[in-house]
Amino acid sequence: MEPHAHSHSHLHPSLDWQQHTLATLSDAGHRKGGARNAVVELLAAQDCALTAQEIDDRLRDGGRAVGRASVYRVLELLTELRLVQKIEVGQGIARYERHQPDGDHHHHLVCDNCGTIEPFEDPSLEEAIEQVSRRLSFAVDEHDVVLHGACSDCREQ
Amino acid sequence: MEPHAHSHSHLHPSLDWQQHTLATLSDAGHRKGGARNAVVELLAAQDCALTAQEIDDRLRDGGRAVGRASVYRVLELLTELRLVQKIEVGQGIARYERHQPDGDHHHHLVCDNCGTIEPFEDPSLEEAIEQVSRRLSFAVDEHDVVLHGACSDCREQ
DNA sequence: AGGGCTGCGAGACTGGTTCTCATCTAGACT
DNA sequence: AGTCTAGATGAGAACCAGTCTCGCAGCCCT
Known part of the structure; x- marks a missing residue:
């Protein structure tokens, strides 16, 4: 194919x-x-x-x-x-x-108005999550950050 | 109860x-x-x-x-x-x-094994999210962090 | 007290996801 | 190459969280 x-x-x-x-x-x-x-x-x-x-x-x-x-x-x-x-x-x-095998990944923005989903990434956010994960009694092996709001199209109307 | x-x-x-x-x-x-x-x-x-x-x-x-x-x-x-x-x-x-009206809030740990949900909070994580939110073209007004893993009960078995 | 509009509840309905089960096929064994 | 069997597949039924519909009830204003 x-x-x-x-x-x-x-x-x-x-x-x-x-x-x-x-x-x-x-x-x-x-x-x-x-x-x-x-x-x-x-x-x-x-x-x-x-x-x-x-x-x-x-x-x-x-x-x-x-x-x-x-x-x-x-x-x-x-x-x-x-x-x-x-x-x-x-x-x-x-x-x-x-x-991704190399651990590289992104998180998501969700427009609560039109439902669009956009990816974003941020190293310092990853860092913060890693630090939190270490101090918890939980064995964290996956995380997910979702930001809700209005996308650039929807916010101006 | x-x-x-x-x-x-x-x-x-x-x-x-x-x-x-x-x-x-x-x-x-x-x-x-x-x-x-x-x-x-x-x-x-x-x-x-x-x-x-x-x-x-x-x-x-x-x-x-x-x-x-x-x-x-x-x-x-x-x-x-x-x-x-x-x-x-x-x-x-x-x-x-x-x-909470005072903005105080927590996020959640999810045990993918038994389904338990536990709250946690972390100021520096909030800080990181706030910084990310500012630099995006999105109007972020809500966020949600979910950590998946094994709770203390499930990890030791 | 009357009347209209909001709030309420029972049940039908929707749509994403899972389950069932009969059929098919990859791959091992002869 | 032919056989065999457990794993893989697909059609459709079942499941279930969530939504919609619509007639009834009760709140509140006049």
């Missing part, structure tokens, strides 16, 4: 992620499967989080329809293996995005 | 909150109503966030059953008036807790 992109440069993080993901799945004793591959390939090509519905739709549009159940199954599996991060910003809809 | 704790000292912030809430509702032009009062009274007595289901159940157990729709209506109204904060920590279930 990808006739070009054959330079095996490890410059592109999404390729790294896809290979790392498939390898991890294999190591964990999972067989190969069409649905799983399709979901992994799609996630590798995204910059920000997608909903399960969006994943399902895009795969269908791409000519590789996958059962609803399989989409959720794969996402749950990948989340357990920490290959994907599940994000819930509200409205009762979960979103999923690939979890 | 709490037979004591009925001293009417104004030292207790929950009483302040309850009065402030009822006054704000009145100022906003709302009439009094049994369901609303029941929900407000229940929320005032809580230390941490409750789900709509829990609110419904406790009111029913307390002999003041309230319609599902009313619970959600009241919570939505209170959230709009910033008297209550709506929190979504995952599992697609929203939780609600009173929003």
Whole structure:
């Protein structure tokens, strides 16, 4: 499905992620499967989080329809293996995005007016979270910051 | 379920909150109503966030059953008036807790194993979030930090 | 006291997510 | 290559938090 992109440069993080993901799945004793591959390939090509519905739709549009159940199954599996991060910003809809192996990640701004979601990142915020995590009796291994407000479009109206 | 704790000292912030809430509702032009009062009274007595289901159940157990729709209506109204904060920590279930007028608030630790939710607070984390908020093109007016991990009970097993 | 408008509650409905189960297939074993 | 079996898949039913509808009740103003 990808006739070009054959330079095996490890410059592109999404390729790294896809290979790392498939390898991890294999190591964990999972067989190969069409649905799983399709979901992994799609996630590798995204910059920000997608909903399960969006994943399902895009795969269908791409000519590789996958059962609803399989989409959720794969996402749950990948989340357990920490290959994907599940994000819930509200409205009762979960979103999923690939979890970078290098720990690099971002958080999300949610416009409570139009529902838009934008990523942002901030090193000192990460630092603060890390410090908090250390002093708690909790074994923190994931965190999620969600800022609610009005996006630049909605605030001026 | 709490037979004591009925001293009417104004030292207790929950009483302040309850009065402030009822006054704000009145100022906003709302009439009094049994369901609303029941929900407000229940929320005032809580230390941490409750789900709509829990609110419904406790009111029913307390002999003041309230319609599902009313619970959600009241919570939505209170959230709009910033008297209550709506929190979504995952599992697609929203939780609600009173929003302190003095701005004092906490965030949440979620145990992904047993589902327990614990509050925590950290001034320097608040500071970091405030700084980030300022430099974004977003008009941030609410934030939410969720740490996922294993609680002290679950980590040792 | 009357009357209109707000608040309330029961139940139908929606939509995201999970469950069930029959079928298919990857990969190991002969 | 053929067989076998557990894991993978997909269609649809089931589930459940949350929303909507609508008729009734009660608050409050005149």
